[in-house]
Amino acid sequence: MNNLFVYLEIEEGTVAEVSLELLTKGRSLANQLSCKMEAIAAGANLDGIAQQVFPYGVDVLHIFHDERLSPYMTLPHTSILVELFKKEQPQICLMGATIIGRDLGPRVSSALGSGLTADCTSLEIGDHEEKKAGKIYKDLLYQIRPAFGGNIVAWIINPDHRPQMATVREGVMKKEILDPYYQGETVEHTVSEYVKEEDFVISIIDRHIEKSKVNIKNSPIIVSGGYGVGSKENFQLLYQLADVLGAEVGASRAAVDAGFTEHERQVGQTGVTVRPKVYIACGISGQIQHIAGMQDSSIIISINNDPGAPINTIADYVIIGEVEKVIPKMIKYYRKNTK
DSSP states (O other): OOOOOEEEEEEETTEHHHHOOOOHHHHHHHHHTTTTTTEEEEESTTTTTHHGGGGOOEEEEEEEEGGGSSSOOOHHHHHHHHHHHHOOOOOOEEEEEEEEHHHHHHHHHHHTTOOOOEEESEEEEEEEETTTTEEEEEEEEEEEEEEETTTTTEOOOOOSSEEEEEOTTTTSEEEEEEETTTOOOEEOOGGGGGGGGGGGGOOOOOOOOOSSSSTTTTOOOEEEEOOGGGGGGHHHHHHHHHHHOOOOEEHHHHHTTTTTSGGGGGSSSSBOOOOOOOEEEESSSHHHHHTTTTTTOSEEHHHHEEEEEGGGGGSEEEEEHHHHHHHHHHHHHHHHHOO
8 A cells, every 4th residue: 555656568578678767766766755666567478577676676566467468458458557556556656658658657547537747857755835725745756847848847746646647758767776686575466357358359460569770878979960960961970970989879859850860869858868978969059858868978078169059058078160070070080099
């Protein structure tokens, strides 16, 4: 009762990165609330899930094993969470802001009348006072996310309804093992007690997933371009620099919208959150939506012809100049000095 729950996304017996990140954050929140952290695994091939998640501080792992639960399908997974939450009465539920989380979260929150905040960038525990009503709410989940196009940061609370539900984008939270020897409790449930047969009315005949060839999230060096790069042709300079440095190429939303490169490379609030050792921002003005996705980079280098560009205020090094003039010089220098 009143514990914190994390829904685990599982693909072929492997827990998704975003779920492990949420377990790390969930453990921290549960410690503040002096409650247990529980996780939900529903699908097939779940034998190795416990050893994957217990090191992150999971106290109770709820297992729902049925071949028909994998891959994810809306109706049965919704029924499992709704019925389980009716029994367990959690105070918080966290999910990834993925295709699955964006489908499942609203359905569960609607069925329970609890409300949900999507695409959170931070989660905190705090108190809230309703002065007009003379009420003080203790230990609420502050669900923090950019709003109004990223122009403000909204702190959202849900004082009266439970569970407090939030989805969080992949890469926003850091993934850290609590204790490799941590041991929680495993509870195996009978799926038929939670899911009606008619929820399995749809079956997947064939399924194909095209894996992304772009891996900017885990790259130690990212060369990222914005609208200020000027053209798709100029953007090729970034690929050349990235090739010399062994880096990946990223982009701002403006660059993607202009057709300079593909959406998979977009960094920011509506793209990927990254934490490379070096982030080279080329022709990027530094809108809050973009900064939200790269501000935790160890070293930020800005190349911009505008000395007043917002990104310069968070950059460790600033090069004032035209991208098409600066980048070729960098390429020439690194080629000469990395042989």
